[in-house]
Structures are given as structure tokens and as C-alpha cells.
Amino acid sequence: MLKEDKDPEVSSVLTREDTAGVPDGNPEPAEGGGPSGTSARGGNRLPVSRPFILTDCLLKYLLIFSNLIFSVVGLVTLALGLWGLAEKESLAQEKIGHIGTDPMLLFITLGLMLSLLCLSGCVGAVRENECLLQAFSAGLLVLVSAQVLAAIVLYTLQGQIEGYVRSVMLTAISRYQDDLDFRFIVDEIQTGLQCCGADTYQDWEINIYFNCSAPGVQACGVPASCCIDPLENGTVWNSQCGLDTRLLNEFSAQSVVFLGGCLGGAARWIERHAGVIGTVEVVFLGVQVLSTCIAMRQLDNIHYEKCLVSVLQVDTFCTCNRH
Known part of the structure; x- marks a missing residue:
């Protein structure tokens, strides 16, 4: 007989198992000293499983469902990046040298x-695979740690980050006509934030096509995305609305294009939406922490079931506890 101070759930399983097939519910000693129908080592026993708990079941399927959704999002993002590389022929021999700066790599x-992370969590939860769940939990912990560290770095190095962003923006402006990715990003930023250039609309002087000494028609102009009303008659995109605007004085130019730079516009946008941004970050971080806790709970259940199997089938004297 096993000790009385064992886990109640284990004891109940042992009682049901050891009294199976005995009319009066009292096990009779069998050869070898074990209860009826069993042997001291390796006897035939009933299948072992942990007790059904509704909360664990709901958490398991919540983990599966959430990881399935994020897996689809990840695969779509991956497919979009691969499609972008193929569409722009970035892997061609003459372009492969600049692939390191291609936004599609992001x-x-x-x-x-x-x-990969979400598929490991989804399959691990479905199959109750200890290795996959451990990899998923470790990956989430690394991801959460990286986000917290990034937030601390961003807050500490605000001045240096602003200088880096300005440098990137100026580089994008200088390569506006030569790189379709930079053109798309700059146009989206300038249209969305209603700005022009990094600090001022005069920043477009660094572009060889919009430089006032350039021979083309774009000389001393700005892109159409800088225009206050780039749509002609509200329907057609007027690509020439920014021509010669930098030849005008600021009073005349302000009725045609945005004079303020995008760095200031971005700072104002972040200030206006700080509450929403903070809420989204907290919710996103909370989802990751919750998923980690659910995965750890699943691992605890797996370990608990293994302990039950060890107690009932190997006759080891141990106590199985949930954490």
C-alpha cells in the first residue's frame, strides 16, 4: 500500500484502479504482494489521465486559436516580403548589392x-508537445524582454534617435527618384503627416533632380506629395503641382505646399496619439505575457500527467503537485 499523505487526486485514481473488478471494493492480495489484478512491478493497470478541468481546456483552445491567427498574419507578411523582392527583381545580379537596405527584408x-513562433505554440498546444511549448515560451520571453529593453533605450536615447531618423529621412529624400521603396515611403509620410522634407520643404535641395541647378523641369520644385491639394478637380493626381515652388517666397509657397518638415509632424502626431499608442503597446505586451502563462500552464499539466503515469505504472513513491 502507498503512503496516506499522497496527492488526493493520485490517491483517488489509485483507489479506483486498485479496486476495479472486486465486488466488495476491498482489494485482495495477489501473488507478489500487490493488489488484485496488479503486480508489484509492471502489472496491468488502467490507462492514466489527468482529471478534466474546464479552465485548462478553455485556455488550451484559446492558445491554439490566438496562435493560429497570428501564424496566418506572419505567413501573409512573409509572402508580402517575398512578393516585393520578386516584383522589384531585387535578387537580380545588378541589384543584389543593395538588398541589405531593401525594406522588404523587414x-x-x-x-x-x-x-515560426506562433506555429510552434499552436502545434505544441494541439499535440501537447513539451519541446514545442518550451520553445514557444522561451521565444515569447525573449520577445517581451526585447520590447521592454527597446522601450528603455528609446526613452533614454531620444536625442540620438531623432538625429538618426533625420539622417534616414534625408537619405530617402536624396534617393527619392532612384529607389521605388524610398519614394513610396516618403510619399506616404508626407501625405499622411501633411509635411514636406525632414525639417523644411527646402530639404529637397539635396536631391539631384529637385536641385535648383538641375537641368530638368523638376528643378527648384518638390514632389506632388508635398502639395496641399495634389488632386486636380478632386480626382486626378497632379504630379506637377510642386514645380518651381521653392522659387516662391514662403508666403506664396504656403498656399501651394506644406512648408513644415516631417520630423516635427511626426512628433506632433505621436503627442496627439500618445494614449492610443500606449494602450496598444500595453495590450500587445499583455497578450504575449498571457500566452506565456498559458503555455507554462500546459507544460505543468504535461508534467503532472507524466508524474501520475510514473506513480501508477512504475510504483514510485512520489507526490504529484500542480504549481
């Missing part, structure tokens, strides 16, 4: 990491 990296 989509590919994020999509690959997200899909």
Missing part, C-alpha cells in the same frame, strides 16, 4: 519569426 524577417 517584412520577410518579421513574417518568418512570427509564423
Whole structure:
């Protein structure tokens, strides 16, 4: 007989198992000293499973469902990045040298990491695979730690980050006509924030096509995305609305294009939406922490079931506890 101070759930399983097939519910000693129908070592026993708990079941399927959704998002992001590289022929021999600065690599990296992480969590929860759940939990812990560290670095190095962003913006302006990715990003920023250039609309002087000494028609102008009303008659995009605007004085130019730079516009946008941004970050971080806790709970259940199997089938004298 096993000790009386064992886990109640284990004791109940042992009682049901050891009295199976005995009419009066009292096990009779069998050869070898074990209860009826069993032997001291390796006897035939009933299948062992942990007790059904509704909360654990709901948490398991919540983990599966959430990871399935994020896996699809990751795969779509990965496919978008690969499509972008193929569409722009970035892997061609003459362009392969500049692939390190291709924004599509960011989509590919994020999509690959997200899909692999979430697929490991989804499959691990479905199959109750200890290795996959451990990898998923470790990956989430690293991700959460990286986000917290990034937030601290961003807050501490605000001045240096502003200088870096200005440098990137000026580089994008100088390569506006030569790189379709930079053109798309700059146009989206200038249209969305209603700005022009990094600090001022005069920043477009560094572009060889918009420089006032350039021979083309774009000389001393700005892109159409700088215009206050780039749509002609509200329907057609007027690509020439910014021509010669830097030849005008600021009073005349302000009725045609935005004079303020995008760095100031971005700072004002962040200030206006600080509450929403903070809420989204907290919710996103909370989802990751919750997923980690659910995965750890699943691992605890797996370990608990293994302990039950060890107690009932190997006759080890141990206590199985949930954490």
C-alpha cells in the first residue's frame, strides 16, 4: 500500500484502479504482494489521465486559436516580403548589392519569426508537445524582454534617435527618384503627416533632380506629395503641382505646399496619439505575457500527467503537485 499523505487526486485514481473488478471494493492480495489484478512491478493497470478541468481546456483552445491567427498574419507578411523582392527583381545580379537596405527584408524577417513562433505554440498546444511549448515560451520571453529593453533605450536615447531618423529621412529624400521603396515611403509620410522634407520643404535641395541647378523641369520644385491639394478637380493626381515652388517666397509657397518638415509632424502626431499608442503597446505586451502563462500552464499539466503515469505504472513513491 502507498503512503496516506499522497496527492488526493493520485490517491483517488489509485483507489479506483486498485479496486476495479472486486465486488466488495476491498482489494485482495495477489501473488507478489500487490493488489488484485496488479503486480508489484509492471502489472496491468488502467490507462492514466489527468482529471478534466474546464479552465485548462478553455485556455488550451484559446492558445491554439490566438496562435493560429497570428501564424496566418506572419505567413501573409512573409509572402508580402517575398512578393516585393520578386516584383522589384531585387535578387537580380545588378541589384543584389543593395538588398541589405531593401525594406522588404523587414517584412520577410518579421513574417518568418512570427509564423515560426506562433506555429510552434499552436502545434505544441494541439499535440501537447513539451519541446514545442518550451520553445514557444522561451521565444515569447525573449520577445517581451526585447520590447521592454527597446522601450528603455528609446526613452533614454531620444536625442540620438531623432538625429538618426533625420539622417534616414534625408537619405530617402536624396534617393527619392532612384529607389521605388524610398519614394513610396516618403510619399506616404508626407501625405499622411501633411509635411514636406525632414525639417523644411527646402530639404529637397539635396536631391539631384529637385536641385535648383538641375537641368530638368523638376528643378527648384518638390514632389506632388508635398502639395496641399495634389488632386486636380478632386480626382486626378497632379504630379506637377510642386514645380518651381521653392522659387516662391514662403508666403506664396504656403498656399501651394506644406512648408513644415516631417520630423516635427511626426512628433506632433505621436503627442496627439500618445494614449492610443500606449494602450496598444500595453495590450500587445499583455497578450504575449498571457500566452506565456498559458503555455507554462500546459507544460505543468504535461508534467503532472507524466508524474501520475510514473506513480501508477512504475510504483514510485512520489507526490504529484500542480504549481
